Amino acid sequence: MTNKYIDVYTLIKPDINKLSKICIETANLDCRLLLSKSLDRSQILYNHDTIEISEDQIRTFRSLIKERLNGKPVSRIINKxxxxxxxxxxxxxxxxxxxxxxxxxxxxxxxxxxxxxxxxxxxxxxxxxxxxxxxxxxxxxxxxxxxxxxxxxxxxxxxxxxxxxxxxxxxxxxxxxxxxxxxxxxxxxxxxxxxxxxxxxxxxxxxxxxxxxxxxxxxxxxxxxxxxxxxxxxxxxxxxxxxxxxxxxxxxxxxxxxxxxxxxxxxxxxxxxxxxxxxxxxxxxxxxxxxxxxx
Ligand SMILES: C[S@@+](CC[C@H](N)C(=O)[O-])C[C@H]1O[C@@H](n2cnc3c(N)ncnc32)[C@H](O)[C@@H]1O
Missing domain, CATH: 3.40.50.150 (Vaccinia Virus protein VP39)
Structure with a gap:
């Protein structure tokens, strides 16, 4: 399966909207932290960064977003x-x-x-x-x-x-x-x-x-x-x-x-x-x- 190259903001925008709708004020930061976790990266990602991401990593990211939508704090999802x-x-x-x-x-x-x-x-x-x-x-x-x-x-x-x-x-x-x-x-x-x-x-x-x-x-x-x-x-x-x-x-x-x-x-x-x-x-x-x- 091929990886795709995409800028961070394009990838996370739909998830920012979902988190914002349930009044999570840190929606953008939360999405970037969860994306870093999915990519197994320790450093923070910025909206304008272009990343290489696999289908598996996108699936992982969406499942972490689901946990966040269910009310789990980001720190408890990433344990950091x-x-x-x-x-x-x-x-x-x-x-x-x-x-x-x-x-x-x-x-x-x-x-x-x-x-x-x-x-x-x-x-x-x-x-x-x-x-x-x-x-x-x-x-x-x-x-x-x-x-x-x-x-x-x-x-x-x-x-x-x-x-x-x-x-x-x-x-x-x-x-x-x-x-x-x-x-x-x-x-x-x-x-x-x-x-x-x-x-x-x-x-x-x-x-x-x-x-x-x-x-x-x-x-x-x-x-x-x-x-x-x-x-x-x-x-x-x-x-x-x-x-x-x-x-x-x-x-x-x-x-x-x-x-x-x-x-x-x-x-x-x-x-x-x-x-x-x-x-x-x-x-x-x-x-x-x-x-x-x-x-
Ligand atoms: C409010 S937390 C503070 C943790 C950390 N110092 C911090 O600031 O994030 C209180 C800590 O006290 C510990 N604790 C509670 N009762 C205790 C006891 N009877 N004897 C020793 N430690 C206790 C808990 O396990 C917990 O780690």
Whole structure:
């Protein structure tokens, strides 16, 4: 069977129209990402590019478009998501990284200006590793311990670390912050050496709000990465009491929070010896990250 040569826009135009009709605002980009996947190309295609494509590849492309028309997010179809400066692999056990979480990276860059220093960092609830690996990529002499209850997500961290050449500075720790003395177990693994930086983006959606989330979130992001219990604050109740024992004296803590959770979390943290240094807003103006230091 012969391949055909065609420009990208001519090929995808009918599919852009179909996706636009069901109000998918990113129809053009989605079509190009799905076409790249069908052609097994890692780089983005542009509308004016001329491509060589086989009948089989066109069939694959149309079946991916069908999945998109059925509401599956592009990131879940291609199992990839751009975050900060890298393209991350994701799977069904990981949260689809959110642009809002990049606020946490910006906060660290502001507080730790010397990118050559050696920092020992803990990523609590690491998911795909998008936060910890992005930081490792910025601070080239640092190391990150990735901590998650989900073994499958730690496998994805390993894959991403390998793809980015960061595996030798990454440690994978399979632990659960709801078990007793998880901090003692962690310090044992770390030979009693504490951390300069602790980061976390824990699950923080109140349980009864999950059903109100968009289908793209509630159907495809794992519940364990969303559900923060009755008021959304359960994970903070497990994590915050242990932080002072895990961080070095001059260390800092960067925690992502949900909309309007800043006061509850700041006052909870104060009880456990953590002082709020600042709140950092995301691009929509929501206080998204709290920075703490120890008293
Ligand atoms: C909101 S996701 C964040 C993932 C990633 N850091 C990101 O920003 O995309 C929360 C993560 O916490 C993990 N997690 C949830 N409960 C946990 C627990 N009890 N102990 C350890 N990790 C947990 C989930 O598996 C998930 O990977």
């Amino acid at each position: 998501r751009n975050f900060w400066k890298k393209k991350f692999e994701i799977n069904e056990a990981t949260l689809d990284p959110r642009p809002d979480s990049e606020t946490l990276i910006e906060a660290i860059l502001k507080h730790f200006k010397d990118k050559l220093q050696h920092l020992k960092i803990l990523d609590l609830g690491s998911g795909s590793g998008c936060l910890g690996l992005s930081i490792l990529d910025e601070y080239i002499n640092s190391e990150v311990s990735f901590f998650d209850k989900s073994k499958k997500s730690l496998e994805i961290v390993k894959l991403n670390a390998l793809n980015f050449g960061l595996l030798d500075r990454s440690k994978l720790i399979h632990l659960d912050w709801t078990v007793d003395e998880w901090d003692i177990k962690l310090l044992k693994i770390e030979n009693q050496i504490k951390f300069d930086i602790i980061i976390s983006n824990p699950p923080y959606i109140p349980s009864n709000e999950i059903k109100k989330l968009q289908d793209e979130v509630k159907k495809y992001d794992p519940l364990i990465s969303l559900d923060g219990g009755k008021d959304g604050l359960d994970a903070y109740r497990y994590v915050l009491p242990k932080i002072s024992r895990l961080v070095k004296n001059n260390g800092k803590i960067f925690i992502e929070i949900g909309k309007n959770q800043e006061n509850s979390i700041s006052s909870m943290a104060r009880k456990f010896g953590l002082l709020t240094v600042e709140f950092k807003k995301d691009l929509s103006g929501v206080k998204r990250v709290v920075v703490f230091k120890t008293k």
